[in-house]
Amino acid sequence: MNNDPTAPGFWSDLAEVLVEATGETLYMVGVALLVTVLVGLPLGVVLVGTERGGFLEAPFGSRRAGVVINRVLDFLVNLGRSVPFIILMIALIPVTRLIVGTFIGSTAAIVPLATVAIPFFARMVEIAIKEVDAGLIEAADSLGATRWQLVSKVLVPEALPAMMLGLSTTVTSIINFSAMVGVVAGGGLGDVAIRYGYNRYSVTHIIAVIVIVFLIVMVLQTIATRLARRFARRSFDSRGRTRGDEADAARELVSAVDDGLLPGGSRR
């Protein structure tokens, strides 16, 4: 194998490498995303609920339990969001080994990827749910809703447009981080960039990886934005402010948190 695009077999080798790597990346990102949503969504809901005056203020009848749960989760989320990914990845090696059996390969990479994405997405969920009008919670209460019904029938459906945008930002950062797992032999497009681009100095490989990653991000962003718009199109309130505006506001907030302009902690 060589770096010379004019050499025989270069393009077919390139294609083969890229197809395999793209598959690995999609696999890592896809599973990590699934785990992130499954864990991050309830986490975000509990974060909002256990706040002072929240709907889960006093779980098991104890306000103290609510405070403790809120503080602990808030701390964990902040911790997860503040440790640089490359360090987190190395620190998690024993955990990864415990769960997957090895710390090398695409499957093993899912563990650090989900670990870094869960706190991030949980914050997005928290912000999206806080945006839901308190009047709706009151209406659900007046109708005799249980807490579970409040969450599943009111809060989550109403927060869906903003959560969709949060999800799209989350996917982008998972893809971003997935490139880094190439460092610890996690496979995927990042691995290609390191092995061919860095070690062998193949510009063609680097460009190809950039193009593919860009395409993946663009496609996913477009899908997420479309979905968010579709949910939001139904709704603008009587003050003429569209839910689209709210979604935009949420997105700005998301990127502010993302950029570290806002503390990762509670919004207040």
Add this chain to the structure above:
Amino acid sequence: MISLEHVSKTFGAGPRAVRALDDVSLEVRQGEIFGVVGRSGAGKSTLIRTVNLLERPDSGVVRVDGRDLTGLSSNELRQARHEIGMVFQHFNLLASRTVAGNVELALELTGVARDERRRRALEILDLVGLADRAESYPAQLSGGQKQRVGIARALAGRPKVLLSDEATSALDPETTRSILELLRTVNRELGLTVLLITHEMDVVKTVCDSAALIEGGRLVEQGGLVDLIRAPGSRLARDLFPLGPVPETSGTVVDITFSGGSADRPVIATLARQHGLDVSILGAAIETIAGNQAGRTRLEIPGTGDQIDAAIADLRGQGLLVEVVSQPSEGVRA
């Protein structure tokens, strides 16, 4: 149907504590529309929210349909809330659901089967006049239509009681009237007991059978509208028929309240003919309240003390409520 007994509620603690409800007792009879009037901050919102325990009072008893809600477990309270519908000033509809979906939400929470939910939602939407908008989203509706959806949602579970928290305050006068008519209709057709709070006297005048005035967390007055009008010195009656400030004049100024049968009596002609007094009308307000013509007239009566005393006695003898609001400062009267 609804009764509050010595209900108190304080927000905050220490010197900054606000006593939102101060020993409030109130009785809403089966099938009537009861209005609580007050300015913002008077505690009326807290009051209506204690009825379904969205706000739990510090002390006192809240009874709905004979049952003390304050003693219920949270599970029993949820069940009890299915019997108490509530509509809100800002509608509080789910933007993610259609009109029918919003109404069905109330039934989903009680575990009604899908087909039955659908049938009931359309039935109740028909009652509020929105059958053709079942598949619209709230964002596509006007304020009045949104409130109709709010009412439909509140009624879907066949409650015995409807609480209305400033339901018309975000609406224009014409829409307000149509929503009030709807409340009247459901009150009559479904035999629903309605407790509403408002800061608009017009709302009370238009739909209420009984009313209460709340000020600084205390109920200052309450009773049937017709009785309130006849009660001397009633603040509510004065607010229902505002005659403005008392002007400075040299004569005696009296406010006469008519109600029921006395409304069509020729009072001014009587004064002029039998007592030879040239009265002038300073102000008047006539309304139909709870099906009765009622009103107030402010008259200025010139003349001396004895003449006026005789005239007032005569008017009172006819069953009219006469209140002297101003007398000449040069004490002609003893």
